[in-house]
Amino acid sequence: MKTVLVYRDRLLPASEQAFMRRQYIGFQTLRPCWVGCRRDASAPDLPGDLRFLGGSGPLRPLRQAAFRQVGWGAARDVADLSPVLVHAQFGRGGALALPMARALGVPLVVTFHGGDAFKDRHYRWGVPPAIFRRRWRALQDYASLFVCVSEGVRDKLLERGVAPGLLEVIPIGVEPAAPAAGPAEQFVFAGRFVEKKGVATLIDALRVLAGRGLAPPVVLAGEGPLLPAMRNYAAGLDNLRFTGWLAAAELAARVDRAIALLVPSVVSAGGDREGLPSVAVEALARGVPVIGSDQSGLDGVLGRSGAGMVVPAADPVALADAMQAMLAPGARNGMADAALKVVRESLSAPAQSARLEARLLSLL
Numbered sequence: 001m002k003t004v005l006v007y008r009d010r011l012l013p014a015s016e017q018a019f020m021r022r023q024y025i026g027f028q029t030l031r032p033c034w035v036g037c038r039r040d041a042s043a044p045d046l047p048g049d050l051r052f053l054g055g056s057g058p059l060r061p062l063r064q065a066a067f068r069q070v071g072w073g074a075a076r077d078v079a080d081l082s083p084v085l086v087h088a089q090f091g092r093g094g095a096l097a098l099p100m101a102r103a104l105g106v107p108l109v110v111t112f113h114g115g116d117a118f119k120d121r122h123y124r125w126g127v128p129p130a131i132f133r134r135r136w137r138a139l140q141d142y143a144s145l146f147v148c149v150s151e152g153v154r155d156k157l158l159e160r161g162v163a164p165g166l167l168e169v170i171p172i173g174v175e176p177a178a179p180a181a182g183p184a185e186q187f188v189f190a191g192r193f194v195e196k197k198g199v200a201t202l203i204d205a206l207r208v209l210a211g212r213g214l215a216p217p218v219v220l221a222g223e224g225p226l227l228p229a230m231r232n233y234a235a236g237l238d239n240l241r242f243t244g245w246l247a248a249a250e251l252a253a254r255v256d257r258a259i260a261l262l263v264p265s266v267v268s269a270g271g272d273r274e275g276l277p278s279v280a281v282e283a284l285a286r287g288v289p290v291i292g293s294d295q296s297g298l299d300g301v302l303g304r305s306g307a308g309m310v311v312p313a314a315d316p317v318a319l320a321d322a323m324q325a326m327l328a329p330g331a332r333n334g335m336a337d338a339a340l341k342v343v344r345e346s347l348s349a350p351a352q353s354a355r356l357e358a359r360l361l362s363l364l
Contacts, residue, residue, distance in 0.1 A: 001031040003081045004360060007088040007097035009068075011036040011050060015192070018248070019172050019278040020089065021046050023111070026353030029361060033081055035100075037064045053077045068131060071099025078104070084364055085109065091116035095135040098142060107144040107363045114149065114275025114297065115196075117156040121270055140166065144363045147356070150276040150297045168359065171276055173352035174343060179287040179336065180256035186217040187323060188258040190251055190279045193224030196272045198264035198293060203234045204316035205264070209324060215239040216327060218262075219254055221246045255283050260326050263292040266313045273297075284308075285343045287336035291322045305342035307335055 011034055024032045024047050032048035054063040066072035087109045088097040094110030101108035122132055148154040148169045191197045221243045234240050261283040265274045274297040280290050290308035292298035302308040311318040
């Protein structure tokens with residue numbers, strides 16, 4: 001098999017392991033080898049091998065810093081693998097991997113996941129200028145392809161001046177799962193507590209429902225810098241439970257009992273917004289309806305499939321209306337089948353992975 005280097009500077013945050021792995025599960029011709037500088041605390045469960053840059057010994061941090069800042073030694077630690085292509089994850093990963101691909105003389109493909117396209121701070125000149133900003137023009141000139149996980153990501157990169165021919169939308173799919181069998185008894189939110197997730201809008205929607213005499217159980221799973229503030233903001237809402245971070249199996253069990261998964265995403269003050277939330281795709285794969293905002297990256301999926309509802313972002317009344325509608329008898333009828341159908345036809349991980357591999361092979 002031919003080797004493709006998958007560059008991610010940090011290998012690999014626990015929150016990324018599932019969707020990173022799914023990109024490559026359908027590969028038959030290319031063998032991924034994961035390359036980076038930092039090992040995360042958790043051991044990644046990934047297809048392919050791992051290779052850390054900088055060698056060993058006390059000079060390793062200096063070698064890694066030289067690689068990041070000026071591309072020094074970019075090919076030294078991976079040339080023995082005879083790679084045919086470099087596939088970098090996230091825009092910054094593409095900027096870091098650019099000297100490596102150049103030194104190896106192989107094509108470079110970069111996958112943009114959301115924040116790397118939407119956050120304005122990545123595209124501003126600073127003092128000193130960030131690596132991504134310094135190499136952004138050169139990255140566009142050298143790269144063979146920018147993969148976008150959603151149409152929204154593609155649209156934002158077009159807005160930033162990227163040539164249309166450099167962009168292609170290939171969503172990250174989800175693996176087949178057993179349909180949810182538990183009773184639908186609660187709404188579920190799952191994600192990091194950061195501004196773009198729209199948790200404040202969700203809490204406001206629950207207050208709207210409370211004013212109507214409705215108090216459906218709601219579970220908020222996840223951690224993040226805004227968690228303490230959101231706990232305080234939700235004071236007095238007895239139907240709301242914060243669980244903190246949940247292991248994958250425990251989160252799946254909660255989602256299986258969901259009336260709907262809630263994805264009330266907003267555009268942050270810094271311009272950050274969702275790409276295509278993997279937790280929502282995973283819920284659809286289990287036949288669980290999704291209520292997503294029009295800034296969640298899901299409007300293209302939900303709008304045409306009947307697998308959920310799309311509401312305006314940052315509109316707690318609209319979100320409350322959708323949640324109330326979902327509580328009505330028979331409201332979810334047909335949504336489970338629609339969710340399973342859209343995943344089977346458009347978001348299957350093996351099919352999307354095979355599509356990605358075929359596109360990479362076309363560049364060789």
